[in-house]
Amino acid sequence: MVVIIGAGISGLTCGAYLKKNGIDFTIYEKSSHPGGRVHTEANDGYLYDLGFQVFNPMYPEVKRLLSTWKLGLKRFNSGAKVFNGEKFVSIDDPRKSPGTIFKTLRPEIGTFRDRMKLYKLSKECKKMDIENLQSANQSTHDFLHGYGFSDEILDLFLFPFVRGIFLEKKLNTDASFFKFVFRMFNDGYATLPKGGMKSVPEHLEKMVGKKNIQYNYEVSKIKKDKIVFTNGAQVPADKIVLACDPEVTSEFLGQVNKVGKKSTNTYYFNSPKSFDKYLYLIPDSDKINHVAFLSDVQRKYSKSGTLVSVSSIGASSFKGATILDECKKYFGDDCKDWTFLKSFKISYALPAKFSYGSEGDQVKNIYFIGDYTQDPSVNGAMKSGRLLAEKLSR
Numbered sequence: 115m116v117v118i119i120g121a122g123i124s125g126l127t128c129g130a131y132l133k134k135n136g137i138d139f140t141i142y143e144k145s146s147h148p149g150g151r152v153h154t155e156a157n158d159g160y161l162y163d164l165g166f167q168v169f170n171p172m173y174p175e176v177k178r179l180l181s182t183w184k185l186g187l188k189r190f191n192s193g194a195k196v197f198n199g200e201k202f203v204s205i206d207d208p209r210k211s212p213g214t215i216f217k218t219l220r221p222e223i224g225t226f227r228d229r230m231k232l233y234k235l236s237k238e239c240k241k242m243d244i245e246n247l248q249s250a251n252q253s254t255h256d257f258l259h260g261y262g263f264s265d266e267i268l269d270l271f272l273f274p275f276v277r278g279i280f281l282e283k284k285l286n287t288d289a290s291f292f293k294f295v296f297r298m299f300n301d302g303y304a305t306l307p308k309g310g311m312k313s314v315p316e317h318l319e320k321m322v323g324k325k326n327i328q329y330n331y332e333v334s335k336i337k338k339d340k341i342v343f344t345n346g347a348q349v350p351a352d353k354i355v356l357a358c359d360p361e362v363t364s365e366f367l368g369q370v371n372k373v374g375k376k377s378t379n380t381y382y383f384n385s386p387k388s389f390d391k392y393l394y395l396i397p398d399s400d401k402i403n404h405v406a407f408l409s410d411v412q413r414k415y416s417k418s419g420t421l422v423s424v425s426s427i428g429a430s431s432f433k434g435a436t437i438l439d440e441c442k443k444y445f446g447d448d449c450k451d452w453t454f455l456k457s458f459k460i461s462y463a464l465p466a467k468f469s470y471g472s473e474g475d476q477v478k479n480i481y482f483i484g485d486y487t488q489d490p491s492v493n494g495a496m497k498s499g500r501l502l503a504e505k506l507s508r
């Protein structure tokens with residue numbers, strides 16, 4: 115019997131493949147629901163994702179396993195709206211929005227040369243072997259800086275856009291992961307499911323089968339052949355898969371956790387006014403990085419008015435009123451009637467370090483998986499789960 119600890123995306127994916135391969139397994143999860151870091155709270159007519167997240171149906175692991183049509187996905191516009199010091203201007207991808215071709219020839223941000231460089235970069239990324247990513251041994255910051263973009267397009271668009279994905283300001287994240295993400299945004303698009311981001315793990319939960327998951331079981335100790343829970347229960351296990359976060363995994367393995375964490379805070383507001391379906395980037399704020407009008411993209415996110423999500427990078431959190439004052443600097447009168455709803459502090463959003471293909475076993479019959487063993491994304495978490503399931507099925 116295989117025992118998987120953790121019903122996050124990696125543990126669920128591992129279970130889904132084990133089930134397909136006819137291997138017996140049980141997943142034990144400490145909380146009462148699937149998804150780990152991918153979760154949505156449905157409250158007062160709103161769908162609050164725990165931190166701003168988007169789903170890309172073109173991820174290779176998603177295409178391999180999920181039936182994305184079941185998720186009722188709605189797309190953001192490609193590109194972004196960027197605050198240029200005076201107003202928001204859009205940066206569009208003319209291949210996805212042909213009507214914007216003239217703007218590309220005379221862009222409001224950056225130069226025509228920047229657009230050609232973006233095109234060149236997308237062609238280079240298209241040639242990447244996305245099934246076998248390797249570290250580039252170069253930071254995303256240094257890669258982008260060395261690519262020859264103008265300071266304007268870097269500071270107003272590329273840096274804030276990537277900061278919002280990597281949740282770090284210095285962009286030390288490996289350039290190989292940046293190229294993968296850039297490729298995914300070119301091949302696919304950012305979407306929101308009709309039931310909120312939690313629909314993704316719920317879809318996986320159906321594939322795994324609810325009877326194969328035990329919720330509200332927190333593992334306190336693992337031994338070679340058995341697992342001990344905080345409620346005192348014990349179960350035998352031939353093979354143990356640690357699909358919990360790296361901190362807990364290191365504890366169980368008696369090791370020092372070297373992965374680290376990246377944090378974010380998301381503040382939700384209601385707006386009586388609708389906005390465009392872009393991601394709005396705020397390059398020069400020390401409090402907020404990006405804003406999205408979720409229910410203008412996916413109507414189901416709000417019963418009335420627009421659900422606005424405002425995100426900051428790092429652990430510092432602020433009062434809703436402080437964030438609203440900050441938004442007023444950029445949205446002016448457009449946000450005068452916003453009302454603060456709720457905020458979420460996500461102390462562990464992404465692993466600070468990750469290494470491709472590091473899932474596996476360090477102790478006989480005890481294996482570990484998770485996004486930090488590939489790259490910090492839904493795709494990375496799914497890939498680690500699939501690769502281990504394939505190994506256990508041999």
Ligand SMILES: Cc1cc2nc3c(=O)[nH]c(=O)nc-3n(C[C@H](O)[C@H](O)[C@H](O)COP(=O)(O)OP(=O)(O)OC[C@H]3O[C@@H](n4cnc5c(N)ncnc54)[C@H](O)[C@@H]3O)c2cc1C
Pocket residue numbers: 119120121122123124125142143144145148149150151152164165166167168169331332333334357358359362378460462463464483484485486489490491492493494495
């Ligand atoms: C705010 C935010 C934004 C993000 N944005 C995106 C995005 O736009 N696109 C993208 O691709 N990815 C995004 N990600 C990353 C993506 O969500 C993660 O990479 C992925 O969900 C990680 O899954 P996992 O299985 O590795 O880990 P986790 O989700 O952390 O799962 C670990 C599970 O183990 C359980 N567990 C821990 N300890 C125990 C124990 N002792 N006993 C039993 N169970 C235990 C936990 O409760 C949890 O369910 C984002 C993440 C966050 C938080």
